Amino acid sequence: MNIKIISASIRLGRKSHRVALYFKNYLSENKIADAEIIDLAELNFPIFEERLRLMPNPEPAVLAFAEQIKAAEGIIIVTPEYNGGYPASLKNVIDLLYAEWKRKPIAICTVSEGMFAGSQVITSLQFTLWKIGALTVPAMFPVATVEKTFDEKGQPSDPELTNKRATSFINELVYWMDKR
Numbered sequence: 494m495n496i497k498i499i500s501a502s503i504r505l506g507r508k509s510h511r512v513a514l515y516f517k518n519y520l521s522e523n524k525i526a527d528a529e530i531i532d533l534a535e536l537n538f539p540i541f542e543e544r545l546r547l548m549p550n551p552e553p554a555v556l557a558f559a560e561q562i563k564a565a566e567g568i569i570i571v572t573p574e575y576n577g578g579y580p581a582s583l584k585n586v587i588d589l590l591y592a593e594w595k596r597k598p599i600a601i602c603t604v605s606e607g608m609f610a611g612s613q614v615i616t617s618l619q620f621t622l623w624k625i626g627a628l629t630v631p632a633m634f635p636v637a638t639v640e641k642t643f644d645e646k647g648q649p650s651d652p653e654l655t656n657k658r659a660t661s662f663i664n665e666l667v668y669w670m671d672k673r
């Protein structure tokens with residue numbers, strides 16, 4: 494299965510990337526997918542100026558990103574919550590593409606350092622993805638107090654509980670991937 498994990502935080506010292514690493518490990522250990530992380534910090538795209546389809550000379554990295562999204566059968570977005578919303582880095586790449594997002598099953602994982610697990614991001618991100626025609630799956634994976642619950646390599650502090658939650662989250666994504 495072709496699942497891509499978008500790690501949305503580009504912040505120095507970011508913590509939500511730990512959860513992206515966790516999903517990569519989880520998917521490979523459970524032989525669900527050899528999932529690749531699309532790390533927006535690595536891509537380091539400039540601030541949006543125009544959609545890819547209207548760019549006169551798109552950078553190869555932008556074309557490669559579009560190809561990755563197009564080819565993905567399903568996507569997990571791991572996003573931090575910044576002031577009640579999702580980061581500019583994520584909006585930057587959503588707006589870049591259009592057809593590539595169409596009917597793409599996407600599962601949203603929100604992350605915060607605090608108690609509320611980034612849950613305020615859900616409605617705004619879902620709305621944007623709905624507007625662009627993606628298929629956000631009805632499952633949540635909110636992560637609270639990320640610094641305590643995942644280490645730098647993505648190992649959860651409570652593997653049993655975390656894997657149980659991941660199973661139902663991923664099952665929902667895979668269900669909608671199979672329907673496509």
Ligand SMILES: Cc1cc2nc3c(=O)[nH]c(=O)nc-3n(C[C@H](O)[C@H](O)[C@H](O)COP(=O)(O)O)c2cc1C
Nearest residue numbers: 502504507508509573574575576577604605606607
């Ligand atoms: C600009 C900014 C705004 C933030 N706003 C919130 C917030 O509204 N709610 C929250 O729970 N955490 C907030 N945080 C803390 C993040 O939850 C924390 O940085 C967490 O580790 C996830 O982001 P990261 O992957 O960039 O580390 C904010 C952090 C930054 C840098």
